Amino acid sequence: MATRPLPKEPKSEPKKPQIVEKPRTNDWTKPAAVAIPKEGYFTLEKGRYGPVFPRTPANYGFSVVAKVKPGREQAIRDYGKTIEEAVKGAPHVLAPLQLHYLRWILFDVGSGLHFMYQGIFDTDFDKYIEDAIELFNKTGITTVFTNLEGWPENWRTNVPAVSKFFREHQCPSFLEYGEYPYVSAHEVRKALTLKAAFSNMLDQMQ
Amino acid sequence: MESPALELDDIQHFLISRPPARTARYEFLTFRQPMAGRKWLSGIVDKVGIATQVGSNEPDSRWVSVAFTWNGLRALAVNEQSLDTFPEEFRQGMAARAEMLGTTGANHPQHWRGGLASPNLHAIVVLFARNVAERERCRVEHEKYLSECAGVEVLSSLDMEAIPPFTYAKEHFGYRDRLSQPVIEGTGDQTTPGSGPPIKAGEFFLGYPDEFDAQPALPQPEVLSRNGSYLAYLRLEEHVGEFRDFLRQHGETREEQELIAAKLMGRWRSGAPLTLAPQKDDPQLGADMQRTNNFDYGTMDPHGYGCPVGSHIRRMNPRDTGENVKRRKMIRRGGTYGPPLPEGAPEDFVERGIAAFVGCASLVRQFEFAMNVWVNDPKFKDLDNERDPFVGTQDGTFDMTIPKRPIRKTIKGLPAFTTVRGGAYFFLPGIRALRYLATLEDRSGC
Numbered sequence: 001m002a003t004r005p006l007p008k009e010p011k012s013e014p015k016k017p018q019i020v021e022k023p024r025t026n027d028w029t030k031p032a033a034v035a036i037p038k039e040g041y042f043t044l045e046k047g048r049y050g051p052v053f054p055r056t057p058a059n060y061g062f063s064v065v066a067k068v069k070p071g072r073e074q075a076i077r078d079y080g081k082t083i084e085e086a087v088k089g090a091p092h093v094l095a096p097l098q099l100h101y102l103r104w105i106l107f108d109v110g111s112g113l114h115f116m117y118q119g120i121f122d123t124d125f126d127k128y129i130e131d132a133i134e135l136f137n138k139t140g141i142t143t144v145f146t147n148l149e150g151w152p153e154n155w156r157t158n159v160p161a162v163s164k165f166f167r168e169h170q171c172p173s174f175l176e177y178g179e180y181p182y183v184s185a186h187e188v189r190k191a192l193t194l195k196a197a198f199s200n201m202l203d204q205m206q
Numbered sequence: 207m208e209s210p211a212l213e214l215d216d217i218q219h220f221l222i223s224r225p226p227a228r229t230a231r232y233e234f235l236t237f238r239q240p241m242a243g244r245k246w247l248s249g250i251v252d253k254v255g256i257a258t259q260v261g262s263n264e265p266d267s268r269w270v271s272v273a274f275t276w277n278g279l280r281a282l283a284v285n286e287q288s289l290d291t292f293p294e295e296f297r298q299g300m301a302a303r304a305e306m307l308g309t310t311g312a313n314h315p316q317h318w319r320g321g322l323a324s325p326n327l328h329a330i331v332v333l334f335a336r337n338v339a340e341r342e343r344c345r346v347e348h349e350k351y352l353s354e355c356a357g358v359e360v361l362s363s364l365d366m367e368a369i370p371p372f373t374y375a376k377e378h379f380g381y382r383d384r385l386s387q388p389v390i391e392g393t394g395d396q397t398t399p400g401s402g403p404p405i406k407a408g409e410f411f412l413g414y415p416d417e418f419d420a421q422p423a424l425p426q427p428e429v430l431s432r433n434g435s436y437l438a439y440l441r442l443e444e445h446v447g448e449f450r451d452f453l454r455q456h457g458e459t460r461e462e463q464e465l466i467a468a469k470l471m472g473r474w475r476s477g478a479p480l481t482l483a484p485q486k487d488d489p490q491l492g493a494d495m496q497r498t499n500n501f502d503y504g505t506m507d508p509h510g511y512g513c514p515v516g517s518h519i520r521r522m523n524p525r526d527t528g529e530n531v532k533r534r535k536m537i538r539r540g541g542t543y544g545p546p547l548p549e550g551a552p553e554d555f556v557e558r559g560i561a562a563f564v565g566c567a568s569l570v571r572q573f574e575f576a577m578n579v580w581v582n583d584p585k586f587k588d589l590d591n592e593r594d595p596f597v598g599t600q601d602g603t604f605d606m607t608i609p610k611r612p613i614r615k616t617i618k619g620l621p622a623f624t625t626v627r628g629g630a631y632f633f634l635p636g637i638r639a640l641r642y643l644a645t646l647e648d649r650s651g652c
Contacts, residue, residue: 045305046303046305046306047306047578048295048306048570048574048575048578049570096529096530122585123585127575127578127579127583128529128579130530130533130571130575131529131530134418134529134530134533137418154423156418156420157418157420157421157422157423158422158423159570159571160293160294160570184588186588187588
């Protein structure tokens with residue numbers, strides 16, 4: 001097999017940031033993958049509190065990683081139960097967050113215990129951050145964050161500080177994939193409702 | 207938490223109640239030297255309307271309000287330490303936040319009129335007058351006063367006039383206006399059925415508990431910020447000829463045209479809400495404040511068969527279908543400018559529209575949320591590609607979905623019925639704060 005020498009990189013010019021084409025197609029029938037630049041966005045688009053993160057084939061998402069305050073591991077684990085009970089009692093309690101999935105993880109890779117709040121949702125968080133804080137107030141979800149280093153003490157009234165915490169602790173993905181890309185939770189629910197209605201109709205016709 | 211009494215003797219009248227004015231004039235000012243600005247303010251502060259005067263049956267025929275941009279506070283020589291304590295969105299100003307607000311394309315600040323996007327915009331004087339003669343008298347008087355204040359200049363001005371008939375408020379497209387306004391807790395005003403309970407004063411005035419029972423940190427010093435409010439100003443040209451052409455294109459009969467107009471707004475032009483009058487206009491319902499707001503969406507119209515989800519009123523006040531709506535309430539003031547376009551007359555290309563303020567305690571949480579999400583988010587409430595049909599930035603690439611049985615109607619490529627011609631963020635100080643500003647020591651050396 002013939003080989004070609006790699007092109008030499010110019011030494012004097014600084015390396016320019018990679019420009020990645022933002023995908024435009026929203027065709028849910030075609031699985032899609034997209035590589036995301038290191039900054040976490042393709043082009044700088046300002047939201048109310050900072051840059052807007054892009055929608056990818058896996059929709060919007062958070063991977064917020066923060067160090068746990070000493071001795072708070074059990075408190076965090078206990079709040080997993082709190083959320084379970086809250087959703088059991090009021091199934092739509094988390095609806096304002098427009099979530100698909102939440103995954104809470106505790107891990108320690110030698111630099112102390114860390115908490116990862118991973119969520120997949122349907123809108124950039126900048127749009128609904130005040131609604132999320134209101135939800136935290138009502139459900140006690142917030143107490144997870146109060147166990148983390150860097151969470152602002154005055155979070156109830158200082159939205160910019162909460163936004164800053166999330167932005168500083170967000171670890172942007174560099175690859176996201178969707179088997180049925182760009183489909184919102186609302187659309188999934190609508191499709192399943194329709195399927196159930198058809199199924200019911202077919203049963204009744206027999 | 208029990209709310210403290212409103213200090214009505216220290217609050218400008220502007221957001222407390224609407225005076226019986228048929229005309230108004232906005233003058234946008236720049237201060238060339240701090241001392242000149244303070245001198246001007248010293249002479250005008252006693253004319254500023256105080257909230258205690260509202261409803262006191264005083265025989266006033268004009269009402270004055272004064273507000274400042276962040277650059278204006280700096281131009282009066284408020285010190286940098288104090289200026290830094292104001293929220294970032296106010297410090298930046300509306301023009302700098304255009305991309306996030308969605309005021310792009312033809313609505314972009316580079317096209318704004320009257321110097322409103324300029325850092326030299328420092329203050330606004332809002333004059334409400336009972337009639338045109340009184341407005342003219344005040345205009346001449348203020349012009350004379352300004353001639354004595356070298357270093358204070360008028361960047362631009364805008365005269366406002368109500369549209370006949372004067373028995374109710376109406377804008378140029380013909381819709382009845384001012385049907386839904388929050389009631390401030392502590393004012394004693396009564397809410398109308400369906401409007402929800404009064405809203406805590408801290409949502410509109412700095413220094414009071416808000417709907418979270420919290421009192422956010424005040425800009426410093428407190429004497430400057432307490433009893434103040436933020437105002438977001440928008441001057442929105444209404445393209446009446448374009449709007450009427452659109453209705454004719456989408457409705458063969460007068461009734462069909464009126465229905466399209468109602469679907470875009472969420473109310474018939476009479477004010478009757480589609481949720482209560484989905485098939486046919488009901489002018490009596492529109493005019494009845496005890497009935498015209500008495501509806502919800504979640505139980506009465508969940509799919510928008512009456513009032514489309516993307517209609518103006520359902521976006522700007524989602525009622526029971528919105529989250530946290532008590533934290534998004536704003537008080538609107540202002541009115542119409544420019545001559546009405548007579549029915550049947552062709553487009554005359556004379557500028558006419560609405561020039562209004564929204565008053566709130568947090569521009570980012572209240573006004574900017576409304577613009578960013580309710581007005582200009584194409585995905586609002588699971589819609590696919592729509593913006594507010596009247597206030598949203600339209601460039602012919604967005605749609606309007608009208609739910610209908612058996613098949614919905616989608617209007618592709620909605621035209622722009624309005625264009626933003628100007629905007630600004632102001633701080634409306636309390637009366638003590640105005641006096642504080644007027645007597646600031648000059649640290650600028652001017």
